[in-house]
Amino acid sequence: MEKTPYVTLVDCGDAIQGEYIGMASSGEYIVDIMNEVGYDFAILGNHEFDYGMGQLEKLISKSNAQYLSCNITYTGKNENALTQVKPYEIVEYGDTKIAYIGIATPETTTKTTPTYFMEDGEFVYDFAGGSGEEFYGVIQKYIDECKKNEADYIILLSHLGDAPESAPFNSTELIGAVEGVDVLLDAHSHSTVSCRVLKDKAGEEVLVSSTGTKLNNIGQVVITGDGNISTGLIDFYDAKDEEIGKFIGDIKSEYEEEMEKKVAYSDISLKCANEDGIRLVRNRETAIGNFCADAYRVVAGADIGMVNGGGVRADLLEGDITYADLTAVHPFGNTLCMAKVSGQEIADILEIGAVNTMNVEVKDDQAAGENGSFMSVSGLKYTVDTSVESSVIFDENGMFIEVKGDRRVKDIMIMNDEGEYEPIDLKGEYTLASHNYLLKEQGSGATFFDDNEFIIDEGMTDYQMLILYLTEYLNGDLASKYSDVEGRITIE
Secondary structure: OOOOOOOOOEEOOOOOOOOHHHHHOOOHHHHHHHHHHOOOEEEOOHHHHOOOHHHHHHHHHHOOOEEEOOOOEEOOOOOOOOOOOEOEEEEEEOOEEEEEEEEOOOOHHHHOOHHHHEEOOEEOEEOOOOOHHHHHHHHHHHHHHHHHOOOOEEEEEEOOOOOHHHOOOOHHHHHHHOOOOOEEEEOOOOOEEEEEEEEOOOOOEEEEEEEOOOOOOEEEEEEOOOOOEEEEEEOOOOOOOHHHHHHHHHHHHHHHHHHOOEEEEEOOOEOOOOOOOOOHHHOOOOHHHHHHHHHHHHHHOOOEEEEEHHHOOOOEOOEEEEHHHHHHHOOOOOEEEEEEEEHHHHHHHHHHHOOOOOOOOEEOOEEOOOOOOOEEEEOEEEEEOOOOOOOEEEOOOOOEEEEOOOOOEEEEEEEOOOOOEEEOOOOOEEEEEEEHHHHOOOHHHOOOOOOOOEEEOOOOEHHHHHHHHHHHHOOOOOHHHHOOOOOOEEEO
């Protein structure tokens, strides 16, 4: 495909995951498509790490785009780790130099699989997440370096997002703490922002833009000859490139026949988000969260089933349900696990999930307390008291240490063999069914499941489990059980 002069195409992270062609090829088909389209730069979103470090290195080698991240460091034994990733790149457009600086979220270690960032049980990858000051200092260092190298404009390619609960590691806080930036292109929180103007540390204006998710929009930065800068979104196209369309179609066709097979028909829709795009599965009980948690518990034969809100990624809409629909709900290729756990460990993982929960759905156009670690549950009920400030203590990598004060989660009730709920025994033992990400790989910062006895150690793939539960246990009938929530989670 012929390149357009003085145009640069960039991606702000999480490109290789989220669709079945990405999952089926561990990201390789997505890189093929990005190469065909002609991406120049890409940055490391948290989901670039979903297939492990070895596969990430393979994908970066395969990519024609230069991967950028200025705030990731490696202290392990692999001499070749991330050597292909640069902190920034300066591009000359005639007499004008523009610097592109990549920024990964310090939340990466807990927003994908934490054990990927470890060697011998110790973290060897760092994202400058020790403090806001440390993080801002690293970014400012590279801004200054680009200025020293005579960059006329500085564009930050950021996978931080604007969610308040990510502070100090969100784009809003960053802009206020550094200076010398002209534009920040953002991702991670799935916000759609055409142009937002923020003031930097020196009081200068910085333009911020974000395209949302799944190519709903294409972002555009225009710098004119007289130095005027503007950002915007393109959400309508008169035509699409036929060659690229055919290229993608050929890739998809290999899997489409299998993935479009009908599994069931549903008279209802199970949704992760409301009409405003607020991902409710990350902050309260939802029917789709109940469906997924039930699948883990029932298929495994466990006392309790759990699924984190960040692992439920798509709606199940009224009409035919296909294999592709169910893989979209659980797109990460996790596997079913079941472990013996204590009542205290159950209480602790619920507390982790409730650190940001609020008793409102929307605040300042943001999800209220949205947290990918918020737990949908089966065989269990609990209450979140939002009047209590979270006292969960995490280390610099976002890993759980302890609950230091009062707990937000109360009235934890376990369903007994008669189907009745009774108070949890914190010293008691229960079987918990979830996925490898949570139980084996310290997902959500859960450091306390590692040494537990596993009854199912990485069984079937999570989407295969959903298919089995829907077809064999529900006989394809979602409506009879999931037309509404059941009161498993109370937010006060």
